[in-house]
Amino acid sequence: MLGIESPGFVPADQVALRPKWWTQALLVGAVWWSYDVINNLNPLRATRALAHGSAIVHLEMSWHLDAERTLNRWLGNHLLVGRWLGDYYAVAHFAVTIAVLGWIWWRHPARYRFLRNTLLGINVIGFLVFWAFPVAPPRMLSDLGFVDVVAVAHSVGNLSTGALASQANEYAAMPSLHVAWALWCAFAIWSVRTDRTARAAAAAYVALTATVAMATGHHYFLDVVAGAATAVTAATVVAGQARSRRHAQFADEIPTR
Numbered sequence: 001m002l003g004i005e006s007p008g009f010v011p012a013d014q015v016a017l018r019p020k021w022w023t024q025a026l027l028v029g030a031v032w033w034s035y036d037v038i039n040n041l042n043p044l045r046a047t048r049a050l051a052h053g054s055a056i057v058h059l060e061m062s063w064h065l066d067a068e069r070t071l072n073r074w075l076g077n078h079l080l081v082g083r084w085l086g087d088y089y090a091v092a093h094f095a096v097t098i099a100v101l102g103w104i105w106w107r108h109p110a111r112y113r114f115l116r117n118t119l120l121g122i123n124v125i126g127f128l129v130f131w132a133f134p135v136a137p138p139r140m141l142s143d144l145g146f147v148d149v150v151a152v153a154h155s156v157g158n159l160s161t162g163a164l165a166s167q168a169n170e171y172a173a174m175p176s177l178h179v180a181w182a183l184w185c186a187f188a189i190w191s192v193r194t195d196r197t198a199r200a201a202a203a204a205y206v207a208l209t210a211t212v213a214m215a216t217g218h219h220y221f222l223d224v225v226a227g228a229a230t231a232v233t234a235a236t237v238v239a240g241q242a243r244s245r246r247h248a249q250f251a252d253e254i255p256t257r
Contacts, residue, residue, distance in 0.1 A: 016128050024116070038130050038172075043136040049171035053136035056174070056220050057144055067221045068138055068214035069145065075215040076147035085212045086155025093153035093178050096205065100185045108192045115188050122180045123233030126172070127255060129226075134171035139217035149216040175218045179227030180234075182209035187235065 060066040075082045101119065105112050139148035149155075186202035193199060210227075213219040219227075 001208065009097050016152060018105060018112065021105075024105065027116075027120070031120070034123075035126055038127055041233040046136075049134035049136040050140065052133060053099050053138065053141055053173065053220075054144070056135065056140070056222055057141060060221055065221050068217070068219065071211065071215035072138065072146055072149065072217045076152070076217075079153045081151070082149040082216070083155050086150035086216055088208075089150065089178070089216050089218065090156050091210050092205075092209070093181060093188040096185055097181045100188050104188055104192070111188075114238060115184070115191070115242075117229075117238045118187075118235045119181070119184050121238055122177070122184060122230055125230045125234060126175055126180065128178050129175060129230075130172045133174060135174040135223075136171055137173040137218045138214075138220060140170070146217045150218070157227040173184055173219055174223050175226030175230045176210075176213055176223040177227060177230075178213045179206070179210050179224050182206045183228055184235075187231070 057066065057069075060068075075085065097119075101116065104115050138144075138146040139147075139151070142148075183206050186206045189202040190199055193202075210224045213224060214221060
């Protein structure tokens with residue numbers, strides 16, 4: 001766990017650990033390309049995705065876990081708030097994550113590779129599930145009473161119509177990468193900051209993102225749980241790999257007789 005450095009100061013040995021910015025830009029491009037490949041399969045998966053979404057709703061109802069139904073109903077009746085939260089849902093997901101990633105790259109290069117690899121792992125897990133188990137979001141199940149708040153309130157992130165509709169993977173509800181990325185942002189901040197204000201803001205960001213994801217009709221409660229599990233799994237795997245590399249390096253450095 002790192003402490004808080006003096007503003008603007010990064011030790012020279014840490015700067016040497018900072019990857020070239022253009023290599024990281026290429027990684028972001030590769031992630032986006034992979035997402036686009038899965039998105040191109042959407043016309044072939046609509047029936048399966050809708051069936052999976054309906055099954056999740058009925059499973060949640062049987063377990064009394066369908067919190068998204070109550071949240072969506074309330075927000076659908078308060079569209080002014082829905083407009084603001086819809087904008088937040090569309091913008092913060094990318095803006096906050098990219099900002100935190102860039103901040104870690106610039107200010108905490110010693111932590112960057114671990115956190116970057118964790119974020120990549122989150123996306124790999126998410127993409128595999130999107131490919132193998134497409135799930136339509138609640139907003140597509142209007143027959144069950146859900147409302148697409150982002151579309152009805154005309155928020156900037158409307159994925160039902162307009163230019164964004166052709167670019168979005170509409171059958172990627174499970175797991176919620178909004179929640180997984182938000183949890184990653186909180187973990188990144190907690191790993192380099194010890195002050196209560198920063199940590200409280202990070203925790204609040206996760207809670208707000210999870211609530212908005214369900215209230216706008218874009219994710220089920222089980223999507224939120226799966227998103228959190230995805231983030232934890234990715235961090236655990238990357239941490240295990242880092243420990244294995246350290247142990248191997250230590251073994252190589254032990255002098256032999």
